[in-house]
Amino acid sequence: MPLTPIVDTELLDTLWVLWAAALVFVMQAGFLCLEAGTTRSKNAINVAMKNIADFAIALSIFWLVGFGLMFGVSEGGWLGTSLFGWQLNSVSSWVITLFIFQAMFCATAATIVAGAVAERMPFFAYLWTALWIALLIYPVFGHWAWGGLLGGESGWLASLGFVDFAGSTVVHSVGGWVALAAVLAIGPRQGRFNQNQPPTAFPAGNLPLAMLGALFMILGWFGFNGGSTLAVNNQVPGILANTVLGAAGGILSAMLMGWRTRRYADVMYAINGAIAGLVAVTAGAHAISMSAALGLGAVSGVLMVVTSEWLLNHRIDDAVGAIPAHLIPGIWGTLALPWIANPKALATGLSTLEQAGVQLLGVVVCGLWSFGIAWLLFRISGRYFPLRVSAEDEKMGLNLAEHGTHNELTQLLEHMRRHEQQGDMRQRIEADPFSEVGEIAAGYNRVAAALESAIGHTRVMLHNLRDGVLTWQANGLLTSLNPGAEQLFGVQAEQMIGTPVSRLLDS
Structure with a gap:
């Protein structure tokens, strides 16, 4: 009689989520390549350094405080009150697995800001921003939307029926709102906008590297969405299919829109179109059809291009297009969900209109919280240290000014x-x-x-020459006299150079 193998489903689920966390970490490399390749060469090292440093900051702070605020025992659906860093030594392996997975999400939210403020925000000011994202902005809203994931009382938004499967709003809109507050607070790069002239297009340092970064991000999104099931089940293949179809829809529509707008296939629109499509499907990758995923991504690509052009027209300088690629598609994907999703998969028991109302509430709350706290942070912090590098350092490039790298x-x-x-x-x-x-x-x-x-x-x-020859600057100071001029005026060149030419002519 053949023996039936015993499958440890808990272990398989743990392995899957850990593998998904590793894939989400690949997104950090994708962000680094994309942002370093998109910015000018004189700032590429600085942008890459910010991506490495914000990972360390976000991970440490999220372990110490953020994870507990987000997933600890809820206090009225508003804040978690347990599972802080010093308490994680005595928890189950599954809780630690969830911490690792969610820490990658937190790092992603922080990294979004790096690209938007590239080339003019000081290294320290950026790390200060990343700290507050991991300490307060991301985990508090995350508790409202995802609290109760480990059991117990849900966050107040989740209890109303708010759905954001893998973080279109919780991760990407949060990062996008903070990025918007940051670029408004620090202003555009020098020379980006000139009076009565179109915006200056700064040259990208390495566009093939940026495109490689986009591919890394698509790969990382397999873990971002696929791992959000928190289990190996029959939903995973459909979620992954929706993920890549969303990316494809975003690329195609953004390229076509860029072609229509710029009269050529704009590389940055293709890259950000992929990200926009991925962000849009993230809200409901578990509950939509493949055709809906392709359409959702296609619309997000169009919205990304329209938003990019709107920002340029209003002289808002987002160095890599993080706001159009993350914030707007995050809002779109969250709001569109009730109209295209399978209600049974959403499992909230709400009607379409009721679900749409809750989704709208979640988007508005996210904007008020994330943008509001970030704006206060920049207003207060700006009184104590600069949020923008000096004009000289910006001209020199932050590679040299902030890291001493030649x-x-x-x-x-x-x-x-x-x-x-x-x-x-x-x-x-x-x-x-x-x-x-x-x-x-x-x-x-x-x-x-x-x-x-x-x-x-x-x-x-x-x-x-026997003839006298003089040269002088625009301010009238002599710069040279030939021997003919010395003989003609009876002077020595060494005595006259640097004096006004009028003195020589009057003599």
């Missing part, structure tokens, strides 16, 4: 600037012939050599 390009620019200030045409720049910047330096050396030769030839001609 690269070949910044070194080349420093040499050229020094060459300009000293005016010595005999100087040459060391050039590595095996790099692109080295080739530029070698070309600059050849131009400098040719200019030195031409200037030397001109000086010989002027020196041998």
Whole structure:
């Protein structure tokens, strides 16, 4: 008689959620690649460093306080009061598994802000922002929407029937609202908006790296949505199918909209279209059909492009398009859910209109809480330390200003600037012939050599002329006299250079 294997479903569920947490962590790498590739090279290291540091900040603070506020025993549906960091040593392996999974979500919410404020927010100010996201903004709203996940009383929004399966609102809208408050508080980058001119398009440092980051994020979303079942069950394949179809719909519609708007296939619209589609389906990936997922993603791609253009028209500078890609699709996916979802899968017992009302309430509460707290945070913090780097540091680039990191390009620019200030045409720049910047330096050396030769030839001609030749600056100060001028005016060049030309002519 064959033996039937005994399957430990609890262990399988734990393994699945842990694997999903690892996939969600891949999204952190995706954010890093996307933001570092989208921003200018002189700031790419700073953006990447913020992504690494905010992960450490968010994880630590969420372990210490945030997880307890979000999933601890509820106090009237408003706050959790247990499961703080010092209490997690004596809990079950399943609680620790949920902590790991949710900590990745918290890091995602914090990282959204990094891209929006890139190239002008100081490193310390950004870490301060990430700390408050993990300490208060994310876990408190998360308790309202997801509290009671470990048993006990639900959060007050959840008890009303609010549905946000994997965090269109709880994660992405929260991060988007904070990002909006941040960019409004610190203002646009220098040179981004000029009077009576279209917005300046800053060059991306490495768009292929940004596109790789988008693919990493699609991969990470398998864990983001698939792991939110918190179990290995027959829902998982459908959820994953809805996830990738949402991404595909967002890419296609955003590309087409970008083509219509810009007259070419805009790379950033394709990237952010993928993210927008993923964010939109996240609210109800467990309760919608595959055709609905594709349509939801397609609409989110259009909304993302429209929002991006609206922000530009209103001179709001989001460096990587985080607000159009996360905030607006998060709102859209949450509000659209009652109209396209299977009511049985939602399992709230509400009618379509009642569900729509609760979803709208959740979106409004999220905006008031997240944007409101973030705005107060920036208003108060700005009195004690700068929320924006100095104009000089912004021009220099935050790689060098905040981390002391040089690269070949910044070194080349420093040499050229020094060459300009000293005016010595005999100087040459060391050039590595095996790099692109080295080739530029070698070309600059050849131009400098040719200019030195031409200037030397001109000086010989002027020196041998019997006629007097003077040169002076726009402010009237003499810069040179040839021997003919010395003889004509009866002066020595060394005595007259730097004096007003009028003094010579009046004599």
